[in-house]
Amino acid sequence: MSVSVCTLAFGREKHLCNLVRGLSLGSSFPDELVIAVLQEQAYDLPSAPFPVRQIAMGNAGLSLAEARNRAAGEATGDLLVFLDVDCIPGPDCVADYVRAAQSHDGVMMGEVAYLPSGATANGIDFRSFESVGVRHSERAGPPEGPSRECSDYRCFWSLNFALSAREFQIVGGFDERFRGYGGEDTDFGRTVASLGLPIWWLRGAKAFHQYHPHHMPPVHHLDSVLANAHVFMEKWGEPTMQHWLRAFVLMGLLERTPHGWRKLRDPSDADLALTRQQADQPYASSAIVLEQLEAAALS
Known part of the structure; x- marks a missing residue:
């Protein structure tokens, strides 16, 4: 083979x-x-x-x-x-x-x-x-x-x-x-x-x-994630990347509409700081960031 x-x-x-x-x-x-x-x-x-x-x-x-x-x-x-x-x-x-x-x-x-x-x-x-x-x-x-x-x-x-x-x-x-x-x-x-x-x-x-600085959720790729989410929805009739999209909504970057998601603004320095992988982390975690955002939304 x-x-x-x-x-x-x-x-x-x-x-x-x-x-x-x-x-x-x-x-x-x-x-x-x-x-x-x-x-x-x-x-x-x-x-x-x-x-x-x-x-x-x-x-x-x-x-x-x-x-x-x-x-x-x-x-x-x-x-x-x-x-x-x-x-x-x-x-x-x-x-x-x-x-x-x-x-x-x-x-x-x-x-x-x-x-x-x-x-x-x-x-x-x-x-x-x-x-x-x-x-x-x-x-x-x-x-x-x-x-x-x-x-x-x-x-x-x-x-x-x-x-x-x-x-x-x-x-x-x-x-x-x-x-x-x-x-x-x-x-x-x-x-x-x-x-x-x-x-x-x-x-x-x-x-x-191998280690490299990264963002999770990937706010630095917000536009392509949003566009690709709509491609997936049109193709399969169901959403994908929902944890990322949920985080972006809680960050005020997107809003959910009857026709999908709509961009509200570009990521700020604060958004990049929130999602940035730190030097002491072997990987960036969407789950940790989403947990923080959900907790903040309930407070």
Whole structure:
């Protein structure tokens, strides 16, 4: 079974270099790494024991759906492993996916551990990563056995997943009507479920998420989240990203109308401060911010 690892990149050169190094230290190498490059210049990457192909998309802006589709379309492997650019694949990530693909149809999602700031300062050290990496509190933990099927399409997580190239084509890839950030992964999961394909949590196939400042809920992507929420509603007749939208309403950024959500204003410095991931946090938490907003609304 041939394996293509697919990622997309805009900036984040250090993160991408660590992704390449992580794959190079794996117990099993992919047959190729395919990178959809969302900027004008190619990356200067470390050497690797497998082919690395950079697919130039120009400065087309942050279109996650289009970039993932482009990487998958250029890939030659039987199995497609998708990793976000800020992920360092663990030593058995590729091997675990290959093993699981021999007995699982559909989408497989590996484990993710979030690293604190400074964890990669001394290079790739998987033993250290295991000791300091933490599970995201808003995501399911690894199953007790080798795998567990997820019965809710909303559990799909595009950070670290794999499926066969054939099934990716059956699904139709990511819907490119979703532009920018937000909703395209939930839509992909909804399409997978509508086709009767299973979604699996795996024990193993682990990736380590590299620290970077972030906002949750993603107020810095307010406009694309709002636009994509309407695309999802028009397509499926039901809302998505409801926890983010609820937070934005409580922050006074949006209002709910009979026809969906309407933007009231741009995020302020206070909104950015409220949602900003702090240096002592390995990840940003929408749940914590929403809890604070709900409490304030009741006071």
